[in-house]
Amino acid sequence: MTKPHWSYPLYRLGWSGLDWIFPPQCGGCDKTGSRWCDECQAKVPCLNDPWCELCGTPLRHTGRCQRCQENPPPYRALRSWAAFDSPIRPALHKLKYRRDMALGDALAVHIKRFVDSLGWEFEAIVPVPLGEKRMRERGYNQVALIAKPVSLALDSMYRPAALKRQRDTRSQVGLSAGERRDNVRNAFLADPNFVRGKSVLVMDDVATTGATLTSSAEALLHAGASQVYAITVARALPHHGLNLI
Ligand SMILES: [Zn+2]
Numbered sequence: 001m002t003k004p005h006w007s008y009p010l011y012r013l014g015w016s017g018l019d020w021i022f023p024p025q026c027g028g029c030d031k032t033g034s035r036w037c038d039e040c041q042a043k044v045p046c047l048n049d050p051w052c053e054l055c056g057t058p059l060r061h062t063g064r065c066q067r068c069q070e071n072p073p074p075y076r077a078l079r080s081w082a083a084f085d086s087p088i089r090p091a092l093h094k095l096k097y098r099r100d101m102a103l104g105d106a107l108a109v110h111i112k113r114f115v116d117s118l119g120w121e122f123e124a125i126v127p128v129p130l131g132e133k134r135m136r137e138r139g140y141n142q143v144a145l146i147a148k149p150v151s152l153a154l155d156s157m158y159r160p161a162a163l164k165r166q167r168d169t170r171s172q173v174g175l176s177a178g179e180r181r182d183n184v185r186n187a188f189l190a191d192p193n194f195v196r197g198k199s200v201l202v203m204d205d206v207a208t209t210g211a212t213l214t215s216s217a218e219a220l221l222h223a224g225a226s227q228v229y230a231i232t233v234a235r236a237l238p239h240h241g242l243n244l245i
């Protein structure tokens with residue numbers, strides 16, 4: 001287990017204080033009492049081995065999936081905590097559209113544990129950024145609401161300015177794998193001052209084909225990162241039965 005940064009207990013205390021003033025609602029089921037209730041936690045459709053050793057897609061065997069055998073991604077590994085299904089799906093929706101920062105902190109506890117279990121060595125955490133236009137509209141990056149407390153909990157550097165979108169990309173929703181890749185190709189630019197020579201963990205909320213993380217990793221490596229790992233809270237899977245590929 002990694003030791004948290006000294007400020008992490010204070011960060012958490014801030015949210016507990018707020019809970020005392022405004023009784024929280026669960027991000028998964030809306031029940032009053034906690035930000036993330038025990039029942040929802042018990043229902044999280046966690047992903048486990050066997051998965052593709054590179055892209056983390058659930059498989060029936062160990063090794064690499066077909067796609068990674070033919071075209072290995074630039075990152076060392078991508079893993080997702082859970083399938084993009086209830087209760088993670090409504091929770092991520094809230095995080096994205098209702099600026100539920102305290103929920104970000106509650107989920108971060110579990111993401112931190114998941115990252116710890118993977119045994120990866122990295123020095124900095126970088127959230128996948130929004131484009132300027134979307135950032136203006138929304139006012140915040142929902143991934144940062146999780147990435148920041150995770151970096152405090154792991155006592156690693158939090159580097160939200162390391163990666164920028166060079167252009168506003170359209171939403172990936174409804175696009176095919178090839179279209180997704182084209183949509184985000186060269187979409188990111190990384191700042192060497194933050195990542196040169198460093199092992200970096202890039203974080204996003206949901207992965208579908210992994211195109212955004214592939215493009216992010218390419219930019220980080222181009223800026224001199226020594227290696228890139230990728231993590232998402234959730235993975236969108238064609239069937240939740242996980243019997244794909
Ligand atoms: Zn709940």
Ligand SMILES: [Zn+2]
Nearest residue numbers: 052055065068
């Ligand atoms: Zn794969």
